[in-house]
Amino acid sequence: MNAFDEARYCIRCATPLAAQRLFGKLRPVCPTCGWIYFADPKVAVAVLISHNSSVLLGRRVNDPGRGQWTLPAGFVDAGEDPLEAARRECFEETGLEIEIIDLLDVMYGQEHERGAHILIVYLGRILGGSLRAADDIDAVDFFGLDALPPLAFSTTEKILRKWQEKAR
Ligand SMILES: [Zn+2]
Structure with missing residues (x-):
């Protein structure tokens, strides 16, 4: 537009x-x-949280990608630190309290009309909380990279590939 x-x-x-x-x-x-x-570009954050080489994904309630899986993610509010947005979105969607431990990637390109233009992808580590799906996610679970569910976005695939390459 x-x-x-x-x-x-x-x-x-x-x-x-x-x-x-x-x-x-x-x-x-x-x-x-x-x-x-x-x-102005819309900015979103996503968090990759791994546990025993499995990765945390949530199943989307809304289109686009309804019923498919993606990383905890959401828009950065005006005046909000992206690090804080990442922790907030993760807690809202998965019930987990996390800390950000690294930056994995900054990606440019809008995947769908209501999507972000710039996506900041962090690595997170669980501090506490208990796993439960909420907000615009109706299921959360850890998946091995060789047993992934249907992914909502090609961006999610790219992020997982990059993470896998980095872990080698
Ligand atoms: Zn005027």
């Missing part, structure tokens, strides 16, 4: 936005108050 489909009216004064070349690009700009719409 381009910026002109995303924003048609000024969020400050409700005037229809007009195209203006600013900072090297045509951008939606309010002719009345000067507000500029910058289409």
Whole structure:
């Protein structure tokens, strides 16, 4: 979706936005108050938590990828540290309290229309809590890489491959 489909009216004064070349690009700009719409990337975090070389996955309640499995993940809120977002999402979806121990990858590319543009993938370690599925996940379990369930996103596959290569 381009910026002109995303924003048609000024969020400050409700005037229809007009195209203006600013900072090297045509951008939606309010002719009345000067507000500029910058289409910012959406940022998400995912956490890979392993236990005896098995990896923690959750089954998605919602489309896209309903009934298929992926890593605990979610969007970073404005003003939120991505590390905190990763711990929060993990707790909300799986009931586990974790600490972040490493950065595995930063990936660019939107896999589906409601997906993030930038995905930060951390490695996490369990500190406490008890495993239970919640939020937009209805089952959680550990899987060996040779016995994975159907995965929701090709991104999940890429992350698991990268993790496997790194572990060698
Ligand atoms: Zn305005």
